Every structure is written in C-alpha cells, then in structure tokens.
Amino acid sequence: MKNLLRIGLVTIFVVLVSVYYFANLEISLDKTLLTISTFLFAIFSGFFISRQSSRYGDIRKSDSVIDGNFSAIYRSSSHLGLKFQKKMGELIKVYYSNILSNDSWDYNFTNKTTTLSDIHALLEKNFGGKTLTSLENSALGRIMMSLGAIQQERKNLVALYEERIPVFEWIPIWFLAGVLILTLSTTVSSYLSLLDSVLKGIFGTSVLVIVILLKRLDSLRLFEGIIGEHSARDVVDIIDGRK
Numbered sequence: 034m035k036n037l038l039r040i041g042l043v044t045i046f047v048v049l050v051s052v053y054y055f056a057n058l059e060i061s062l063d064k065t066l067l068t069i070s071t072f073l074f075a076i077f078s079g080f081f082i083s084r085q086s087s088r089y090g091d092i093r094k095s096d097s098v099i100d101g102n103f104s105a106i107y108r109s110s111s112h113l114g115l116k117f118q119k120k121m122g123e124l125i126k127v128y129y130s131n132i133l134s135n136d137s138w139d140y141n142f143t144n145k146t147t148t149l150s151d152i153h154a155l156l157e158k159n160f161g162g163k164t165l166t167s168l169e170n171s172a173l174g175r176i177m178m179s180l181g182a183i184q185q186e187r188k189n190l191v192a193l194y195e196e197r198i199p200v201f202e203w204i205p206i207w208f209l210a211g212v213l214i215l216t217l218s219t220t221v222s223s224y225l226s227l228l229d230s231v232l233k234g235i236f237g238t239s240v241l242v243i244v245i246l247l248k249r250l251d252s253l254r255l256f257e258g259i260i261g262e263h264s265a266r267d268v269v270d271i272i273d274g275r276k
Contacts, residue, residue: 095193108271
C-alpha cells in the first residue's frame with residue numbers, strides 16, 4: 034500500500050511536469066485568486082490536520098491502555114491457576130484475532146463482540162462464592178480494575194471514532210485544492226521551461242500530498258498497517274509465550 038502510494042505520487046508528478054512543459058496553459062486570470070485559494074487552503078487543511086492528528090494520538094493512547102490492561106489481566110491470571118490463565122488467554126486472543134484478521138482496529142466496538150462479558154462469566158464460574166487466598170484476592174481485584182479501565186477506554190474510543198471529518202467539510206478542502214492547482218497551472222507560465230514546470234509539478238503534487246495526509250489521518254492509517262497493530266501483536270505474543 035505504501036509503495037503504491039509512492040508510485041502514484043511520482044506518476045502524478047511526472048504527468049504534471051510533462052503537461053506544464055509541453056502545453057501552453059496560460060490564460061488571463063487574476064493572480065489574486067491564487068493568493069486567496071492558497072491562504073484558504075492553508076487555513077482549512079492546517080486546522081483539520083491539527084485536529085485529526087490530536088485525535089490520532091488520543092486513539093493510540095486509549096488503544097495502548099486497553100492492550101496494557103489485557104496484558105495485565107493475563108499475567109495476573111497466573112496467580113489463579115495455569116488452567117484458568119489458559120482459558121483467559123484464549124478469550125483475550127479472540128479479541129485481538131478480530132482486530133488482526135479483519136485488519137480493523139475498531140472491529141470490537143463497531144461489531145457485536147462478547148470478550149468482556151465472557152471474561153466476567155469466566156470469573157463468576159471459577160470464583161463466584163469461593164474463599165480465596167490473599168494473593169488470589171489481590172490478583173482478582175487487579176483483573177476487575179483492569180476490566181473497568183478497559184470499559185472506560187472503550188467509551189473514549191467510541192467517542193473518538195465518531196470525530197471523523199464529515200462529507201460537507203471535505204467539499205471545501207477538495208474544492209480549494211482543485212482551485213489552487215487550476216490557478217497555478219493557468220496563471221504561472223511554464224511552457225517549454227523545464228525549471229518552471231518542475232517547480233509547478235512539485236507544488237501541485239504537494240497540494241495532493243496534503244489532502245492524502247489528511248485523508249490517512251482521518252482514516253487512522255497514517256503509518257504502515259492499522260493503528261495499534263504492533264501493540265496488539267505484542268499482547269498475542271505474550272499469551273503465546275513468545276515474550
């Protein structure tokens with residue numbers, strides 16, 4: 034996916050440079066339009082990139098808290114018996130299997146899943162009404178605290194998930210990007226001038242890169258893979274004994 038994006042951007046750059054060099058696109062438009070569109074595009078894109086970047090960081094933080102608590106639940110379960118820990122590990126792995134197999138970080142709250150209720154049922158079945166040692170009581174209390182923390186972070190994720198850029202806000206961004214590229218193409222002469230064509234190609238491609246960056250931030254795919262993928266695999270590795 035990352036390589037395809039790079040190839041696509043290079044292709045767009047080469048196409049723009051070729052068009053700017055071989056085609057005489059200059060027409061009499063007021064260059065003030067270029068200034069205005071640049072100013073408005075900078076404001077809109079800067080605002081949304083800042084907001085979505087903050088959202089991205091908040092989601093990564095909440096996701097890490099959930100992963101840390103699931104890891105703590107599994108390790109605390111060792112004090113309640115290896116057989117119980119194995120069952121707990123199987124339930125937790127279902128949670129992460131949903132994420133990794135569907136390539137969807139939000140699968141467990143956009144679809145009906147039963148991981149948390151299954152864990153509560155497992156605790157009730159094994160320890161409901163039983164007298165436990167102080168160590169077992171401590172481990173059980175830690176598990177219950179982690180379950181509460183997971184539930185709280187899950188609510189945060191649901192709220193953050195809804196804060197995507199709506200369609201009507203994408204419209205001015207794409208409109209301004211289009212106007213910016215159009216006015217750049219027609220008001221700045223580059224016919225048979227390689228340097229001017231390259232500079233215009235860089236500028237036009239940069240505008241598209243900004244929009245793509247915003248789109249990837251909005252869909253939480255800024256870096257390679259899904260958000261929290263490495264943290265999720267780390268929890269699975271702990272359960273499988275690889276860490």
